[in-house]
Amino acid sequence: MVKIFVDGGEREYVLEAEEGESLYRVLADNGLMEGPCGGKGICGKCGVIADGEPVLSCEYILRQDVQVELPAKAETGDIVAEGFSREFSLDPEPEGVCGLAVDIGTTTVVAALVDLHTGEELGVLSCLNSQKIFGQDVISRIHYASEHGKAQAMMQERIGSDIRTLTEGLLQKTGRQAEDIRRIVIGANTTMVHLFAGIDASSMGRSPYTPAFTGPLRKTASELSLIAAPEAEVYCIPAVSAFVGGDITAGVLACGLKERSGSLLFLDIGTNGELVLKKDGELFCCSCAAGPALEGMNISCGMRAAEGAVEDVKAEADGSLTYQTIGGKPAAGMCGSGILAAVAELRRIGVIGKSGRIKLGPLVKEIDEKRGVEIDGTAGIALTQQDVRQIQLAKGAILSGIKTLLAAAQIREEDLDRVLVAGQFGAHLKPESLTGSGILPECWTDRIEYVGNTSKSGARMCLLSSEERGNAERLAGQMKYIELSELEGYSDLFVQCLNF
């Protein structure tokens, strides 16, 4: 055994581990480190100081006792808890009973305590999904759960514990009792539902990406060790496929996508972007591997949407760039919305060309023949050519998904009536950034509507109405799923969509 002395700023820790283990794994297991790639030596974000030397903790193999200094911890940004929901009617319930509507996101968990009699939301709490240390995206989670012996049980325990913590907080806040909770409804992507219910997710990690079930899943609170009346039903909203989950079904339900008139696109952008297109009575959907660039990962100055993150960039008439940070704090990096705003503005003034190439000019610095646009020279914040390429890859994935759905529904870009943007990512985004950065077609700027956390609002509807649970089940069955990677000619379409 070796000892690891960790200096975490406010607290110090002593950890023990087997020789030969990676430092990342030990830090991650103790909740002290999270790497977007889950410790595979790719993302470069798990740096620490080990015995005075800067190292990537995932590449540091423990041989002897070591002193470790952790980087200053970034604060978590605001988690979007509110979401749009259409009108619906409540089931009659006696006074005093309540339920939980829970959104389990890959990154964040949001829970609302709802009075089942009145429909009133008594309180909402959120936290980061503590499975995050096992990787940022669902594929990393599936991989981890299936590779390591007890990992599946451990991951189930983590998400259960997150929900219990939120529930305790909500009960404390509202003065309600655990026995008052009679129903729990979960809106989550297919992977999260599998891991939450302790069901093997490994078949979703390989072609043909078949989930063990698409649901709806019904369990009792006691079976899943949740805080509620023991026989309270836990209902997971049904999924369409491995990569279009119950969170999307919930979103489509909450937005009333099927009932609303016109042609509509529902969009939830994260590491995976999920898209649903409605035309006439039909629903088409797909999932695209956007990668983490839009969340500020794999970007040289990228960071999460936290204090000090550049969240907006403007090109002024005099040719200079100005920017705004979250909380007005000194610039520490750029988050997704800031990166997209920068790309959109630089596209608009022609500094970034159609092919994505940065053109030489007063804003551009060239180091070793590599170009970058200085956002703030003093703070060392720049958008590099490589960053623009990462954004192009993400944008190519999403735009090619959109084009595929438009083609499947036989509708032209300009004929789409409305774009509904859901999820954490859309919250701080200007419509001009979405179209200006080429993720969405130019002509959609005035048609974009932000609908918030519809996974939670859809879960709330299902919590309060058996009719809506039935609707969710029908919707999940009606959505036609298109697997992009197996589509003829998709490669060419993706490459076309890389250009601005």
Added chain:
Amino acid sequence: MKEKETLLTQLADCVLNMEDEEAAGIAEEYIEEGYPAQEGILSGLVVGMNQAAELYEREEYFIPELLICSDAMYNGLDVLRPHLPRSEGEKKRQVVIGVVEGDTHDIGKNIVKIMLEAAGYEMVDLGRDVPPKSFVEKAKETGASVLALSTLMSTTMGNMEKIIRMLDAEGIRDQVKVVVGGAPVSQLFAEKIGADGYSENAVEAVKLIDRLMEA
């Protein structure tokens, strides 16, 4: 009558400048003048493709440009290849390439394939979602110098190791170089599973394989 050098430069420029429509015309002119096809390929088209790869490395070109350049190269090749004398075709080194079983994402693999083809390797493309056994059998059957394995998903990375273990078991591991790539793959992973190399992108893949072939 145009000088050979002029036409060779034009061939290279067609590729570099993404003039995929013009490449075939220039190649025909080159053949009509009676110049050797082999030289047209190696000192014309391939030179242009190498220059394009350099621009990619300098981040000036991105994937779409690289692919249009390769279209131009292939248009030229279609004209020149039928004029290659049989005897001149020295046996090219073969690379068996594919996306490992469980994964259907093949865009990256396709780009690597194009760049290797441009660099003069004969490519045997097994496609995507390829079982480990198929890689091993194809390597045996063709006597290929290189196996190039790709995956986008961490869940299917394990199949890369499986293929290497199967090569071990067949006793042919030392006859073929194994290179790996794809988003979740890293140098560390390549070393861990005993692969001969990892590269981050298509241009690096060419350099890596060139290096392995020289060694």
